[in-house]
Amino acid sequence: MLVLQFVCSLVLPGLGNTAFASDDWKNEFNTVCGQTQNALAFSVDELKDLIARCDELKPRIKKLDDSQATERKVFLQRLKMCRDFYAFALGTKVDQQ
Amino acid sequence: MVRKVFTLLPLLLCLQAMFVTAGNFPDPQSFGLVILKNYSPRAGVAPVIFDHWLHRSLFTCRLCHLDVGFAMEAGETKINAALNMQGVYCGACHDGKKTIGGKTIFAACAEQFSEEEVKRCARCHSWKKQGVREITFDAFTKKLPVGLGKNIDWEKAGEEGVIKPLDFLEGISVQYDTLQAQQDFSIASEADWASDVIFSHKKHALWNGCALCHPGIYASTKAGTVKYSMLQIFEGESCGVCHDKVAFSLFFCQKCHRNPV
Numbered sequence: 034m035l036v037l038q039f040v041c042s043l044v045l046p047g048l049g050n051t052a053f054a055s056d057d058w059k060n061e062f063n064t065v066c067g068q069t070q071n072a073l074a075f076s077v078d079e080l081k082d083l084i085a086r087c088d089e090l091k092p093r094i095k096k097l098d099d100s101q102a103t104e105r106k107v108f109l110q111r112l113k114m115c116r117d118f119y120a121f122a123l124g125t126k127v128d129q130q
Numbered sequence: 131m132v133r134k135v136f137t138l139l140p141l142l143l144c145l146q147a148m149f150v151t152a153g154n155f156p157d158p159q160s161f162g163l164v165i166l167k168n169y170s171p172r173a174g175v176a177p178v179i180f181d182h183w184l185h186r187s188l189f190t191c192r193l194c195h196l197d198v199g200f201a202m203e204a205g206e207t208k209i210n211a212a213l214n215m216q217g218v219y220c221g222a223c224h225d226g227k228k229t230i231g232g233k234t235i236f237a238a239c240a241e242q243f244s245e246e247e248v249k250r251c252a253r254c255h256s257w258k259k260q261g262v263r264e265i266t267f268d269a270f271t272k273k274l275p276v277g278l279g280k281n282i283d284w285e286k287a288g289e290e291g292v293i294k295p296l297d298f299l300e301g302i303s304v305q306y307d308t309l310q311a312q313q314d315f316s317i318a319s320e321a322d323w324a325s326d327v328i329f330s331h332k333k334h335a336l337w338n339g340c341a342l343c344h345p346g347i348y349a350s351t352k353a354g355t356v357k358y359s360m361l362q363i364f365e366g367e368s369c370g371v372c373h374d375k376v377a378f379s380l381f382f383c384q385k386c387h388r389n390p391v
Contacts, residue, residue: 069340121344
């Protein structure tokens with residue numbers, strides 16, 4: 034089994050990376066937007082970082098090809114709500130200071 | 131004097147509406163019902179009846195309106211069969227594979243189907259059709275607690291564990307961190323005929339999470355920054371985004387204005 038894995042890693046490295054890359058934006062989305070519930074506990078800098086990560090993610094989702102048009106539509110909306118909430122939390126933090 | 135008239139205006143409107151609908155509070159069965167007819171008539175099928183009472187007993191509001199992506203306003207999502215078949219919106223659950231309570235959730239739409247399978251279409255495309263729904267309101271809600279106006283008391287149903295709405299859908303939802311307890315607070319009432327509102331942030335956050343309400347519906351956390359009148363709420367703003375449409379009716383004043391004046 035280990036030999037097979039080794040051979041595959043030599044022969045199909047590109048394939049593995051492609052598959053990973055296609056889901057990469059989703060992993061980032063899950064990591065970034067999975068923290069909204071704790072947003073008010075984050076510091077101003079942490080919130081700014083999360084907002085920046087949302088902004089970086091947006092063009093990556095926008096770039097999804099037409100075969101993923103539906104996913105693009107749904108996730109752009111979800112990302113917007115997530116980003117808006119971090120911006121809201123940031124505004125609240127700044128007001129408190 | 132003028133101020134007093136304005137203060138009493140919501141009460142008068144409320145009373146007027148109550149007289150108009152006297153003895154006719156929202157029908158529990160059709161409360162929260164959404165008819166989807168963006169494309170169905172053109173496709174030659176009956177419009178879809180979406181029952182909130184069925185779905186909200188199974189899922190939190192957040193799961194459907196944030197993770198799955200259904201708009202909060204009826205008709206805004208523009209759902210069609212193709213989208214469902216791609217595994218989004220209704221198709222996020224209705225894919226013929228996912229299970230709930232040990233039962234497989236039927237697939238929402240299909241390009242090809244047998245004559246026998248047409249019956250499945252009618253499970254949703256059932257507007258103005260009698261006897262085609264598999265799950266009926268009376269049978270389904272028999273065990274659910276009944277509250278004001280014979281409407282289902284969802285709050286109680288949740289507290290008693292009669293319903294356990296899912297908040298996570300594999301492959302769709304984000305694995306959220308545990309929600310920190312939110313503090314309840316009171317909202318001052320300007321009318322002298324109604325007590326202050328006791329707002330349960332905890333209960334609302336449990337159903338909705340955070341991002342469903344903030345900042346879209348409530349753009350500020352500072353108490354008193356934005357003031358909403360009952361008129362605005364009846365127009366569908368603030369609490370009115372959900373209440374009187376899906377969440378309990380605005381005519382049940384004492385559900386929010388809990389203390390006697």
